[in-house]
Amino acid sequence: xxxxxRLSRELxxxxxxxxxxxxxxxxxxxxxxxxxxxxxxxxxxxxxxVFKLEIIIPEKYPFTPPSIKFLTxxxxxxxxxxxxxxxxLMKMPPNGGWKPIIGIEALLIAIRMLLxxxxxxxxxxxxxxxxxxxxxxxxxRKAREYTEKYAK
Amino acid sequence: MDLTLDLILKYPLIRSYQTDQDTxxxxxxxxxxxxxxxxxxxxPDCSYKLNYLDTKNSKILQDIHDYLKxxxxxxxxxxxxxxKTFLTLNEPNANIIDVSDAHLRVLHEYSEFTxxxxxxxxxxxxxxxxxxxxxxxxxxxxxHCTKILVNYSTDLAHTFYFKSIDLPGKDPDIxxxxxxxxxxxDGFLGKIDLLQPFFDIMDELDEHCTILDPERPVRKDxxxxxxxxxxxxxxxxxxxxxxxxRPDVRFLGPSRLVKNYGIKLNENFSKWDCQQGFLYAVxxxxxxxxxxxxxxxxxxxGILVEYGECSIxxxxxxxxxxxxxxxxxxxxxxxxxxxxxxxWLVSLDSKKVFNNISGSCPSCEKxxxxxxxx
Numbered sequence: 001x002x003x004x005x006r007l008s009r010e011l012x013x014x015x016x017x018x019x020x021x022x023x024x025x026x027x028x029x030x031x032x033x034x035x036x037x038x039x040x041x042x043x044x045x046x047x048x049x050v051f052k053l054e055i056i057i058p059e060k061y062p063f064t065p066p067s068i069k070f071l072t073x074x075x076x077x078x079x080x081x082x083x084x085x086x087x088x089l090m091k092m093p094p095n096g097g098w099k100p101i102i103g104i105e106a107l108l109i110a111i112r113m114l115l116x117x118x119x120x121x122x123x124x125x126x127x128x129x130x131x132x133x134x135x136x137x138x139x140x141r142k143a144r145e146y147t148e149k150y151a152k
Numbered sequence: 153m154d155l156t157l158d159l160i161l162k163y164p165l166i167r168s169y170q171t172d173q174d175t176x177x178x179x180x181x182x183x184x185x186x187x188x189x190x191x192x193x194x195x196p197d198c199s200y201k202l203n204y205l206d207t208k209n210s211k212i213l214q215d216i217h218d219y220l221k222x223x224x225x226x227x228x229x230x231x232x233x234x235x236k237t238f239l240t241l242n243e244p245n246a247n248i249i250d251v252s253d254a255h256l257r258v259l260h261e262y263s264e265f266t267x268x269x270x271x272x273x274x275x276x277x278x279x280x281x282x283x284x285x286x287x288x289x290x291x292x293x294x295x296h297c298t299k300i301l302v303n304y305s306t307d308l309a310h311t312f313y314f315k316s317i318d319l320p321g322k323d324p325d326i327x328x329x330x331x332x333x334x335x336x337x338d339g340f341l342g343k344i345d346l347l348q349p350f351f352d353i354m355d356e357l358d359e360h361c362t363i364l365d366p367e368r369p370v371r372k373d374x375x376x377x378x379x380x381x382x383x384x385x386x387x388x389x390x391x392x393x394x395x396x397x398r399p400d401v402r403f404l405g406p407s408r409l410v411k412n413y414g415i416k417l418n419e420n421f422s423k424w425d426c427q428q429g430f431l432y433a434v435x436x437x438x439x440x441x442x443x444x445x446x447x448x449x450x451x452x453x454g455i456l457v458e459y460g461e462c463s464i465x466x467x468x469x470x471x472x473x474x475x476x477x478x479x480x481x482x483x484x485x486x487x488x489x490x491x492x493x494x495x496w497l498v499s500l501d502s503k504k505v506f507n508n509i510s511g512s513c514p515s516c517e518k519x520x521x522x523x524x525x526x
Contacts, residue, residue, distance in 0.1 A: 002465050002470065002492070005465060005466075005467055006464075006465050006466045006467070009466045009467065010466070060499075062464060062465075063495055063496055063499050064499070092499075093500055094500075099514040099515075100463075100464045100492070100496050100514050101457075101463050101464065101486075101514045101515050
């Protein structure tokens with residue numbers, strides 16, 4: 001009950017506000033799976049792309065964090081081929097920074113910020129991180145190619 | 153001709169058809185509440201053959217065949233009667249209670265009831281005769297609704313019973329079931345009369361205070377959480393049958409704010425006197441000049457957690473209780489339900505000392521503690 005009530009509250013809020021570039025909708029009645037879309041931030045290689053994400057809400061939400069992954073292919077140092085995202089906020093303490101006061105919206109904002117500023121110090125894709133640091137132009141070109149190809 | 157008429161009277165759902173030489177009887181036999189499709193052929197030599205009967209019970213079918221074999225020249229009515237007997241004896245759920253008498257009795261009770269009470273506001277009996285909804289107006293024109301159910305499968309003394317009773321107290325001390333609808337309802341009315349002073353003061357509180365809890369008070373609620381100021385509220389619990397007694401008062405809010413209210417309450421504790429009205433007495437008890445009114449809440453768009461709501465489940469009520477743990481850090485003062493913050497602290501393996509668990513507040517990360525729950 002707690003999970004459902006809280007999620008319906010979160011969704012109602014998301015529906016009422018124009019959170020920049022974020023949109024979430026449930027895929028089933030009990031809010032176990034949701035789909036989100038975020039737009040690529042302006043002035044980045046992901047600009048004008050629309051990225052689909054899948055949010056899986058655990059039974060113990062909000063005491064355990066949801067898991068979120070990209071369904072759209074994306075070229076990014078912190079996101080791997082299968083769409084997994086390396087984000088501290090989505091891991092339980094003491095290793096991660098999840099807290100029950102964080103909601104779906106905050107996580108999606110954080111993910112969108114990760115697109116804006118990748119974190120190559122803690123990469124999931126070592127090659128891409130290397131490229132991002134050393135040959136940034138090449139990285140940008142490839143990321144833009146992926147965006148054109150998959151995120152339209 | 154006579155036989156056809158008898159058949160229609162006794163088995164109205166069976167039709168006979170003339171074929172070349174045979175007569176076909178087809179239709180439905182009603183038995184208690186169950187229908188049985190049947191088809192029987194009567195041959196020119198006056199013997200019968202069962203074509204179809206929708207039962208899976210092979211014993212019944214065998215019995216019927218045996219019977220038909222050795223009973224030529226019976227009338228169709230005799231045959232059907234016999235089949236009915238076999239069905240009654242062998243169908244597993246043939247022991248269905250015949251409720252037509254009970255229905256009559258309920259209808260009789262109901263009409264007696266509607267004639268007896270003249271102050272009923274609305275009154276209705278559901279089509280299946282199992283549910284009666286009644287509402288009445290009391291002397292102050294307050295509406296009281298109740299739902300009475302009819303149970304056909306128990307002994308007479310408990311035929312009519314209350315589904316739920318909107319009267320204060322966990323288990324209101326009234327007749328809960330009876331064989332007489334009138335007597336049952338009379339008990340309910342008696343309590344309403346007795347509780348008039350209680351309803352009066354609750355109405356008064358609702359009118360003059362900003363009520364935070366219950367969200368939509370109903371007649372059975374004998375407490376009100378009233379708004380005293382930003383972050384502070386008081387829960388006032390009234391004894392429904394002794395309304396002149398001093399009510400129980402509990403404050404909710406950060407301790408630095410609640411402290412002053414507590415001191416005032418202690419000073420006025422022994423001065424309780426409700427000669428000049430309950431509301432005024434509560435006002436004096438709390439040391440208030442008047443009951444503060446909270447301005448209409450702005451339409452909250454974009455705020456995830458409103459004031460007073462739990463920062464974990466994002467709602468005011470969990471198990472119908474408002475959040476009762478407040479972060480002691482002055483610049484945080486977030487609200488949590490005991491169950492929510494406890495579950496979070498446990499999932500972090502926080503330290504338990506005696507009956508308390510402490511760990512860091514999910515919001516400000518300073519130390520917060522709460523009682524351990526089972």
